[in-house]
Amino acid sequence: MKRHCIDPRPGWQQIVEEQGVVYPLTRCPDGSLRPYWDESAYYSFTLPEVEALEEAVEELHALCLGAAAHIVEQNRFADLGITDPGLAALVAESWRRRAELPSIYGRFDLRYDGTGPAKMLEYNADTPTSLVEAASAQWFWMEERFPDGDQWNSLHERLVAAWKRQSALLPPGPVHFVHSDADELGEDLMTVAYLRETAEQAGLATEALSVEEIGWDRLSGRFVDERLRFIRSCFKLYPWEWLATDRFGPYVRDTLDNGGGTGTTCWIEPAWKMLLSNKALLAILWELHPGHPNLLPAYLDGPRELAEARGYVAKPLLGREGAGVTVHEPGDAPVVRDEACCYQELAPLPDFDGNHVVLGAWVVEDGAAGLGIRESAGLVTDEYARFLPHVIL
Known part of the structure; x- marks a missing residue:
């Protein structure tokens, strides 16, 4: 694993915008x-x-599925902050019927520098982004700059194949692909548009919709789109913790299709993905597999020995893009925060010429499917991180 400087292509911004990365620039503070x-x-x-x-x-993906089974079997939903018995029951039922529910993709964030085992930092299995640049833009970059090279990138083919395989699990009618109008950059919009394209290439009928345009038909007790058509299946780039708790939450629960024809709306990703996108998973994994070479020590009740040993990072259970993450160096006085957190051993991101790099490893269905790389100036990969392409030489 090496970092190389290279001159950008002339007109690179227009090139990647035409390939779907309509957010090639970041406005800094x-x-x-x-x-x-x-x-x-x-x-x-x-x-x-x-x-x-x-x-x-x-x-790691297999270990996470095993941890999800443990959470359901041992009724450990409270460790994830899921204290509503009704919601816990729905998630548990979703897990038990997972073979009947479509589930497409997720992204691991890994610490890796080329010299030792990769370490799992977290798993976003519900609403991962940076997909367009990983699947599409960097592939075209490689074909232009390194025509004889290769890339860890089978994302497009695997996504199309996943939709084909799982189409039989979907109710009749189009799949609605949904993002929020609150997305100002266009990243969510293009992620959903790209996934919709892969579904269409798999032969599925699709419709585009924003979360804000989803309606509720009181007479039929169903979700409807802006043309009053029933929403029978919906891919949403909208976190489950929002979907289940906003003002439409009771309707989501009442109509949730957990497989077997028990509801009227099939949501993708399914509700059991809440078990994998919660940082409490990190602590449960370490509890179940202490000393595993791809895991970092992590706890829910405080940093324990990490404060004096190698330091730790405190992560809110449902944080995104580094929000709320605090870094504590070895010897710092241990701090137990008021909000529910996961306390994970500090594993500083590798420093390549002053750039701190994290690997985003993609999973489609149950298989590893590709790599996206982000760099940041500090130890926390936040909204100001940069995406860099890669090549296998």
Whole structure:
């Protein structure tokens, strides 16, 4: 694993915008615009490195599924902050019927520097983004800059195949692809548009919709789109913790299709993905598999020995893009926060020429499917991070 500087392609911004990355620049706190899609550098990997990462990702995914089963069997929903018995029951039923529910993709964030085992930082299995740049833009970049190279990237083919395989699980009618109008950058919009394209290539009928346009028909007791058509299946880039608790939450619960024809709306990703996108999963994984080479020590009741040993990171159970994450160096006085957190061992991101890098390893269905790389100036990968392409040389 190496970082290389390279001159960006002439007209790179227009190129990637035409490929779906309509958010190539990031506005920083000082008001300046800096590249989000950053092709002034790239990362190279050897094939054995990628093969080892693929193996680690698939093992981690299997461990996460095992942890989800443990949470349901031992009724540990409170550890995830799910204290409503009704919601817990729906999630549990979703898990038990998971073979009847479509589930498409997720993204692991990993610490890896090429010299040791990859370490799991978290798993976004509900609403992961950075998909368009990982699946599409970096592939075209490689074809242009390294026509004889290769890339850890089978995302597009695997997504199309996943929709084809799982189409039999979907109710009749089009699949509605939904994002929120609150998305100002266009990242959610393009992620959903890209996934909709892969579904259409798999032969599915689709419709685009915003969350804000979803209506409720009181007479039929069903969700409807802006043309008053029933929403029988819906891919939503909208977190389950919002969907289940906003003012439409009671209707979601009443009409949730958990498989077997028990409801009227099939949501993708399914409700059991709440078990994998919660940072409490990190602590439960460590409890079940202490010392596993791809896991970091993590706890829910406080940092324990981490405060004096290697330091720790406190993560809100449902935080995104680094929001609310605090870094505590070794020897700092341990702090137990008022909000529910996961306390994970500090594993500083690798520093490549002053850039801190995190690997986003994609999973489609149950298989490792590709890689996206983000860099940040600090130890926390936040909304100001940059996306860099990669190549296997």
